[in-house]
Amino acid sequence: MWWLGVLAAGVGAALPGLTGRRIGLYAGAALFLVTAAAVGAARRKRYAALVKAAAKAGRNDLLQDRAVSARVWRRGHGWWLLLAFLAAVGSSLVLPAAGGMTLAGAGAGLWLKAAWLGRRERAAEVLLWVRVDWLRRGGAPAGKAVRGYRFTGVAAGDASPGGARRRRTAVPV
Incomplete structure (x- = not known):
């Protein structure tokens, strides 16, 4: 969402719009x-x-990281993202860059939420996961079908807290 918003704002800033660029950028x-x-x-x-639950x-839990869940959601809702981008560019005819900056703000808000969850993981020294069978019913990583996350230690898997890839370090021989 962030990059789509930045692109839409850039296109919108190139258009004069009905209210003018300055008002559009401030708004x-x-x-x-x-x-x-x-x-x-x-x-x-x-x-x-x-997280509390x-x-x-x-051993038999099929786990899926929140980043993977978000990627699957994004692929399933690609048309909505395209429509949001087109609406942001179209709104620039009235209020230049405002729609794109709103879309970029939504992307920044999602990034803030992911950073908040990553800080909670680091504080507890765990990795949080979503069970795949709960995602199939609800579809969202925090939807109604998800009754709680599963956690593993930070050494499990290939992720570090916050969902980033864990860096492999060479072991001295």
């Missing part, structure tokens, strides 16, 4: 901040409850 900056804060704070209690992953 877009305000909408960026409001949207980033709203998206970053949305459903934070739900995520905290899922996390149980140790069992």
Whole structure:
């Protein structure tokens, strides 16, 4: 969402619009901040409850990282992202760059939420996972079908806290 928003804002800034570029950019900056804060704070209690209800992953649990869940969601909702991009570019005819900056603010808010979850993982020294069978029913990493996350230690898998790839270090011989 971030890059689509930045691209839409760039296209919108090139258009003069009905209200003028200066008003569009100021309105877009305000909408960026409001949207980033709203998206970053949305459903934070739900995520905290899922983290609190996390149980140790069992041997037979099929686990899926939140980053993978988000990628699957993004692929399934690609048309909505395309429509949001087109709406942001189209809104630039009235208020230049504001729609694109709003879309970029939504992407920044999602990044803030992911960073918040990563800090919680680092503080608890665990990796949080979503069971795949719960995702098939609800589809969202914090949806109604997800009753709690599973956790493993930080040495499990190939991810580090926050969902980033774990760096492999050479072992001295």
